[in-house]
Every structure is written in structure tokens, then in C-alpha cells.
Amino acid sequence: MILSFLRGHTFSHGVRVAHHKEQTASRPIRRLPFPERLILPLDPHIGKPAVPLVRRGQEVVRGEPIARADGWMSLPIHAPATGRVVALEPMPTPRGPRRPAIVLEVDPADTQEMGWGEPRDPLAMDRETLIAAIQESGLAGLGGAAFPTHVKLSVPPEQRVDTLLINGCECEPYLTCDHRIMLEQTDDLVTGIRIAMRATGVQEAVIGVENNKPDAVAAIRAGLREEDPIRVVVVESKYPQGAEKMLIKAALGREVPPGGIPAQVGVVVNNVGTMAALGHLLPRGEGLVERVITVAGPAVRRPGNYRVALGTPIEFILRHCGFEGKMGEFILGGPMMGSAVSAVETPITKGTSGVLMLHEREIEAESRPAEHCIRCGRCVEACPMHLNPCELGWLARKREYDTMAERFHLMDCFECGCCSFVCPASIPLVQYFRIAKSILREQAA
Amino acid sequence: MSGTRIELRTAPHAHAPVDVPLIMRHVIYALLPIVAWSVWLFGLGTLLLILTVTATALATERLLGGEGGERSIRDGSAVITGLLLALTLPPAFPLWMGVVAAVAAIGLGKMLFGGLGMNPLNPALVGRAFVQAAFPASITTWIPPLGAERFTSVAPSTLAPPFLRPEGLAEWIADQRVDAFTGATPLGLFKFDGVITPLRDLLAGTTAGSAGETPALLIVACGLYLAFRRFLDWRIPLAVMAGVVLAAGPLHLLDAERFPDPWFMLLSGGLMLGAWFMATDMVGSPVTPWGVLIYGLLIGLLTVVIRLFGGLSEGVMYAILLANAATPLIERLTQPRVFGAARRKE
Numbered sequence: 053m054i055l056s057f058l059r060g061h062t063f064s065h066g067v068r069v070a071h072h073k074e075q076t077a078s079r080p081i082r083r084l085p086f087p088e089r090l091i092l093p094l095d096p097h098i099g100k101p102a103v104p105l106v107r108r109g110q111e112v113v114r115g116e117p118i119a120r121a122d123g124w125m126s127l128p129i130h131a132p133a134t135g136r137v138v139a140l141e142p143m144p145t146p147r148g149p150r151r152p153a154i155v156l157e158v159d160p161a162d163t164q165e166m167g168w169g170e171p172r173d174p175l176a177m178d179r180e181t182l183i184a185a186i187q188e189s190g191l192a193g194l195g196g197a198a199f200p201t202h203v204k205l206s207v208p209p210e211q212r213v214d215t216l217l218i219n220g221c222e223c224e225p226y227l228t229c230d231h232r233i234m235l236e237q238t239d240d241l242v243t244g245i246r247i248a249m250r251a252t253g254v255q256e257a258v259i260g261v262e263n264n265k266p267d268a269v270a271a272i273r274a275g276l277r278e279e280d281p282i283r284v285v286v287v288e289s290k291y292p293q294g295a296e297k298m299l300i301k302a303a304l305g306r307e308v309p310p311g312g313i314p315a316q317v318g319v320v321v322n323n324v325g326t327m328a329a330l331g332h333l334l335p336r337g338e339g340l341v342e343r344v345i346t347v348a349g350p351a352v353r354r355p356g357n358y359r360v361a362l363g364t365p366i367e368f369i370l371r372h373c374g375f376e377g378k379m380g381e382f383i384l385g386g387p388m389m390g391s392a393v394s395a396v397e398t399p400i401t402k403g404t405s406g407v408l409m410l411h412e413r414e415i416e417a418e419s420r421p422a423e424h425c426i427r428c429g430r431c432v433e434a435c436p437m438h439l440n441p442c443e444l445g446w447l448a449r450k451r452e453y454d455t456m457a458e459r460f461h462l463m464d465c466f467e468c469g470c471c472s473f474v475c476p477a478s479i480p481l482v483q484y485f486r487i488a489k490s491i492l493r494e495q496a497a
Numbered sequence: 498m499s500g501t502r503i504e505l506r507t508a509p510h511a512h513a514p515v516d517v518p519l520i521m522r523h524v525i526y527a528l529l530p531i532v533a534w535s536v537w538l539f540g541l542g543t544l545l546l547i548l549t550v551t552a553t554a555l556a557t558e559r560l561l562g563g564e565g566g567e568r569s570i571r572d573g574s575a576v577i578t579g580l581l582l583a584l585t586l587p588p589a590f591p592l593w594m595g596v597v598a599a600v601a602a603i604g605l606g607k608m609l610f611g612g613l614g615m616n617p618l619n620p621a622l623v624g625r626a627f628v629q630a631a632f633p634a635s636i637t638t639w640i641p642p643l644g645a646e647r648f649t650s651v652a653p654s655t656l657a658p659p660f661l662r663p664e665g666l667a668e669w670i671a672d673q674r675v676d677a678f679t680g681a682t683p684l685g686l687f688k689f690d691g692v693i694t695p696l697r698d699l700l701a702g703t704t705a706g707s708a709g710e711t712p713a714l715l716i717v718a719c720g721l722y723l724a725f726r727r728f729l730d731w732r733i734p735l736a737v738m739a740g741v742v743l744a745a746g747p748l749h750l751l752d753a754e755r756f757p758d759p760w761f762m763l764l765s766g767g768l769m770l771g772a773w774f775m776a777t778d779m780v781g782s783p784v785t786p787w788g789v790l791i792y793g794l795l796i797g798l799l800t801v802v803i804r805l806f807g808g809l810s811e812g813v814m815y816a817i818l819l820a821n822a823a824t825p826l827i828e829r830l831t832q833p834r835v836f837g838a839a840r841r842k843e
């Protein structure tokens with residue numbers, strides 16, 4: 053306790069990474085124009101793909117539902133722009149090179165007003181209606197995992213959830229969109245939290261913000277009412293502070309058991325961007341059609357935070373924000389956990405928090421060949437899950453995947469990348485673990 | 498947009514600015530002051546010994562190591578093995594025996610196990626142990642520090658031809674005009690004559706002993722530099738020293754005549770060099786937090802036991818080699834507690 057008082061709220065292990073946030077942190081959110089075409093994958097999130105409600109050639113209005121949810125673990129899709137459906141076919145998406153998608157041609161003459169929605173008071177709804185309304189909004193976690201929000205917020209009564217934890221850490225380098233949202237959409241954020249509290253029935257909400265964003269902490273505190281059972285907890289800025297389990301530990305002092313979920317310790321975690329979107333959409337009765345992304349990296353000429361229509365291809369963003377270089381690497385999300393895209397047509401989806409552009413220089417600097425493990429122990433000291441990546445790495449090279457899982461807790465690795473980040477021998481540890489896990493999963497299936 | 502090549506790698510797309518060559522380079526930097534002081538204390542012959550041993554280590558690595566050997570040379574780990582080995586040899590050790598030691602260190606200590614990262618035992622100490630067994634007389638033949646002629650002449654043993662008994666060392670030592678040189682190290686003096694060397698000499702290194710093991714203060718300073726730069730694990734030397742104090746302290750309290758002060762145990766012989774630069778060799782030490790402590794304590798305890806109860810006056814080398822060998826077992830017993838797992842069985 054005394055230690056945590058001295059060091060601020062935090063978790064043990066993890067790594068200190070260069071933040072690179074100065075590039076965009078002070079840039080207010082601006083709206084990016086609409087591209088000519090939007091690509092809307094039917095399965096942008098975990099769960100079942102949506103079922104299209106439109107035909108080729110059909111005209112749609114911005115905000116109109118164009119695909120419906122297929123059951124509980126599924127979300128509807130709303131047209132992000134007024135225009136015409138030009139195709140229903142497999143397209144490259146963040147989840148794979150060919151996934152079913154709706155392609156929309158944007159009407160260049162239209163003013164792109166929201167043409168759909170019905171204002172209402174979500175705080176007056178009963179829980180069931182509210183959860184249904186959240187599903188209808190198509191909202192998924194905007195922090196990266198894109199887990200359907202209505203599923204997350206419907207906690208079964210036997211789980212005894214008492215706290216709603218809002219993740220405002222944004223511990224990934226470069227990304228600042230959540231930071232800007234906390235500053236610019238504070239009212240939406242607080243409204244969203246009130247709605248989520250009603251939906252989950254919890255008594256208290258805690259917003260965890262890293263101590264490198266004092267302005268966001270001040271803005272939120274100013275936006276709260278005296279009687280709101282919501283408080284801000286300032287946590288240490290360290291990677292991966294924004295990982296669910298780490299944040300729960302840092303902000304609430306609770307440890308989620310291995311293989312467990314936050315609800316087991318009475319917590320539901322949501323990201324600030326998701327809550328702000330909830331607070332914006334529900335009172336208006338609108339669907340999710342856009343999101344804020346950070347466009348950053350050494351290779352971008354006009355970095356910043358942009359509000360973009362879902363389905364906007366990376367290519368359009370590159371053109372609009374100015375990419376410099378002949379060879380590029382385009383990463384969706386942050387550098388620690390984000391994945392590089394294989395095609396520039398790949399669209400922004402609900403879970404895309406940023407586009408990071410690197411060019412030759414950084415790519416070369418990072419392409420060091422792997423050497424032998426020198427058993428320096430840095431990875432062990434970095435792993436926030438307290439695993440032994442060194443031993444896991446040796447076992448992976450020997451293909452002893454079962455031992456990895458049975459004796460060294462492979463399945464508790466959440467691929468944060470800390471071990472690879474610190475490894476002086478440049479061993480692609482996380483990549484080993486991803487492969488090992490997928491092989492084990494295949495064997496089990 | 499067309500013409501842009503797309504690069505595809507897996508996360509993380511960032512890396513800490515520390516790689517193996519950087520770590521090794523700093524270890525070499527930290528060893529250089531010790532090397533310099535050693536040459537200042539013992540003279541030209543020692544410089545020749547250090548150069549010969551290091552060059553042999555490099556050559557052996559190159560010849561036996563293939564591609565991995567090339568890497569070890571580039572990243573500097575072969576230089577470190579050579580330097581460390583040289584620092585543990587007597588200052589007037591015959592050069593040809595130094596060559597044997599270096600070949601043994603790299604060949605037996607490293608290559609036999611598959612190169613850097615695969616060697617369970619500290620290669621420098623394997624080389625040292627090999628010559629200790631092969632040349633028991635030469636490995637315990639010492640010369641005085643700060644000899645008058647140390648920069649103008651070389652001890653006859655240094656240049657002794659292979660397989661012949663070195664001659665004339667006694668006369669050479671007499672020429673150095675050093676008062677009361679007994680030919681024994683502080684540990685030997687204590688063990689066989691009950692004499693305690695003054696603290697000042699132990700700190701400065703102005704005693705007989707291996708080329709680079711005597712200046713306790715300098716070794717600690719160099720070790721601290723690496724610890725502060727996080728290129729060595731500070732917990733290991735600390736645990737080793739704690740182990741020494743824990744073992745030697747109570748004994749000293751029991752019988753101060755027979756068992757020396759823990760201070761003396763810490764500052765004499767190869768303890769400091771071993772604790773800061775040998776025990777901390779990453780490859781042979783555990784990676785788990787508790788494992789590191791147990792490993793260090795074990796080295797401290799074993800050293801005291803061998804020194805006080807064994808037939809040898811020095812025990813650091815064997816203590817470290819034994820602890821190296823125990824590392825896999827220690828690691829197995831000290832796997833970290835996974836985040837969120839119950840601390841105790843419920």
C-alpha cells in the first residue's frame with residue numbers, strides 16, 4: 053500500500069516506451085472528408101457477421117442500417133455516408149485479405165447530414181431496452197478489441213459486478229485520439245458513463261487515466277457533477293497500463309485470476325472512446341458511423357487526430373495526410389500491438405484507433421536479425437503477466453507447445469509485446485507465442 | 498501511392514534501444530580499468546598474458562565457432578571471455594599455458610555446448626578450472642605487485658617454453674626489491690600462516706593474487722557502473738556478498754581465531770571479481786527473480802565453505818561453476834507466480 057502510494061497507482065513489470073505523443077497530442081480532432089468509396093466488412097468485430105439488408109445499386113442515407121445483427125454476438129452496420137451500394141463482395145479488411153463486405157459509393161453532391169435517428173432519453177429506459185438500444189447502435193469497443201459493447205455491458209446478475217472501469221490510459225505510443233476525446237468530448241464521455249452504469253446496474257465508476265495526461269484528468273473532473281459516483285484515478289504511465297488486467301490492478305488493486313475475466317473480480321472495463329460514442333449516439337438514437345483515429349508516425353506529413361467515416365480505406369488517409377517515402381509500413385493501432393496492413397485498400401473499422409506510418413529508416417532499424425538468447429532475464433522482468441518468456445522462447449524453438457501451455461502458462465500471454473520489445477537478442481518472442489497458441493488451438497479444435 | 502512498397506512485420510513495431518553488442522561493449526568498457534590497474538600492478542608480463550589469452554580466445558572462437566563464432570566476435574562476447582579468463586590467471590603465468598586455458602575456455606566451455614547462449618557454465622571459469630587441474634604448480638605461483646623492474650623486464654615464467662619447468666623466477670622476484678614477499682596470496686597467508694592482510698592493501702589490490710582479482714575497490718566501482726546502466730543484474734553480486742556474510746559472520750563470532758572477519762572474506766581472493774563479473778554472466782545465471790537470489794546466496798555460501806573447510810585456499814571459481822550447474826534446477830523451482838494466481842494454495 054505504501055509503495056503504491058509512493059509510486060502512484062500501477063502494476064508490476066511492464067516497460068517504459070518512448071511516447072511519441074507530442075506529434076499529435078495538441079492537435080484538435082478534425083473531420084476528414086469522405087473518400088469516393090467506403091468498404092464495410094460484415095465482420096469488423098468478434099462474433100457473428102452481420103446480414104446485409106441492401107442490394108447492389110440501392111441508394112442509402114447516412115445513418116441508415118444496411119446490415120442487421122445476426123443474433124446476440126453480432127452487430128448491425130449503418131451507412132457511414134449517403135450514397136449507393138456498388139458491391140457485396142470479399143474485400144481486404146484488417147481481419148484478413150478477403151472478407152465479406154459492403155462497398156458503398158459516396159454521393160459527392162450530398163451534404164452528408166445524419167438522415168436517421170430518433171432522440172430519446174436512455175436514462176429513462178429499463179435495462180433490457182437499454183441493452184437492446186446499445187446493440188442497435190452497432191457500438192463495439194473502440195479501443196482495439198472491438199468487442200460488442202452491449203454484450204460487455206450485460207452482466208449476468210450472478211457475477212456481482214460493482215464497478216465500471218473506464219480505460220483512459222492510452223498507453224500505446226503515438227496514439228492520442230482517446231486523449232483528445234477526453235478533452236473535447238468530456239460531456240459525451242460522462243453521459244456515456246452514466247448510461248453504461250445504468251445498463252450494468254453498478255454503483256460506482258472509475259476512470260483510469262495515465263499521469264502523462266493531467267489536462268484530461270482536469271477536464272473530466274470539471275465535467276463531473278458533485279453527486280456523480282464517478283471518480284478519476286491517475287495511474288502511472290507505463291506500458292501496458294491500458295491492458296484490462298493491468299488497469300484493474302492499478303486502479304482498483306484487484307487481480308483477475310489467470311484465464312479469468314474482469315467480471316470475476318466485479319469489474320467491467322470499457323474504453324473512453326467507446327463511452328463517449330455511447331453518450332453521443334444513444335440520446336440521439338443514431339448508429340455508429342464514424343470514429344476518431346490518430347494518424348501519426350515519422351513518415352506522415354500532416355499528423356493529427358481525425359474523425360473519419362468507418363470504411364475509409366487507408367489509401368485515402370495516406371493521400372490526405374501525406375505519406376513520404378518509397379517503402380512504407382502502415383500499422384493499424386499502436387506500434388506495440390497494432391498489426392501492419394498488407395493492402396492499402398484496407399478500411400478503418402470500429403476497432404482501429406490509429407494509423408501509424410513508418411518509412412525505410414525505422415523499418416531498417418527494427419529489422420535486426422534474431423540472435424541466440426543470452427538469458428539476460430529482461431523479458432522476465434518485463435512481462436506484466438509474470439510469465440517466463442525466456443523459457444517459453446526456448447520451448448517454442450523446440451516446438452514443445454504442450455509444455456509451454458501446461459507448465460509455463462502460455463495461454464495467459466496476451467501478446468502485449470513487452471518481451472520482444474526489451475529482448476536485446478531481438479528474438480521475436482511474441483510471434484513465437486502467437487504461432488504456438490494458434491497451433492494449440494488448431495489441435496484442440 | 499502506386500510504387501510504394503509495403504512492409505509487413507509483426508508487432509511490436511518498436512524496440513528498446515539495447516541489443517547484445519551494446520551490452521557486451523559496456524562490459525568490455527567496465528573491464529578495461531581493471532585490466533589497466535592489473536598491468537600497472539604487475540607489469541609488462543601481465544600485459545602480454547592478457548593480450549595472448551584474449552587473442553587466443555578470439556582465434557579459437559573464429560576457428561571452432563563457424564557462423565556463431567563470427568557473431569560472438571562481432572558482439573564482443575569472445576573478448577569478454579578472454580579478458581575475464583586472463584584476469585583470473587596468475588600475473589606471471591606462462592603464456593603458452595594461457596593459450597591452453599583460452600582454448601579450453603572457448604572449446605570446452607562454449608563450443609561444446611553450442612556457442613553463446615547455450616553454455617551452462619561460465620566459459621572463462623571452465624578455462625581457469627582446466628589449467629588449475631593441468632598445471633597445479635604454475636597456477637599457484639605468484640609475483641609481488643609494484644615490482645621495481647616490472648616494466649623493464651618480464652618474469653622468466655611468462656616466457657617459459659612449453660612443457661619445461663620455468664627457471665629463475667625466485668631471482669627475478671628478488672630483483673623486484675619488494676619487502677617481505679612471501680609468495681602467498683592474502684587467502685593463502687591466512688589459511689596457512691594465520692596472517693591477515695591489511696585492509697588498505699586489499700582495497701587497492703596491492704597484494705599477490707591473480708592478475709585482475711586483487712583491487713576490490715576498483716572492481717566494485719566498475720561493477721556498479723554496469724549495474725547502474727542495467728547491464729548486469731545487481732541482485733547477483735549483492736546476494737553473493739550476502740551469502741558470504743551470512744556464512745562467515747556467525748563463524749567469526751563463534752571463533753575469531755580460526756575464522757576471519759566477513760570483511761576479509763569479501764575483499765580477498767577472487768570474490769569481488771567473481772561476484773560482479775563472473776557470477777553475473779547472464780547465460781549461466783537464473784532468469785527468475787527468486788532464482789537469482791538463491792543462486793547468489795549459494796555462491797557466497799559455497800565460497801566460504803570451500804575456503805574455510807576445503808583443501809584449497811580459494812573457492813570462488815568452483816562455487817560459481819557449481820551454481821552455474823545448479824541453475825536449471827534453481828530455475829525450475831522458482832518459476833514466477835503468474836499474474837492473478839493465488840499466492841498460496843487455498
Ligand code: SF4
Pocket residue numbers: 424425426427428429430431432441442445471474475476477478479481784
Ligand atoms: S530478453 Fe531475450 S535474450 Fe534476454 S532472456 Fe529473454 S529471450 Fe533471452
Ligand code: SF4
Pocket residue numbers: 434435436437438439441464465466467468469470471472481482485
Ligand atoms: S507478450 Fe506475452 S509473454 Fe510477452 S510480455 Fe506480453 S504477456 Fe508476457
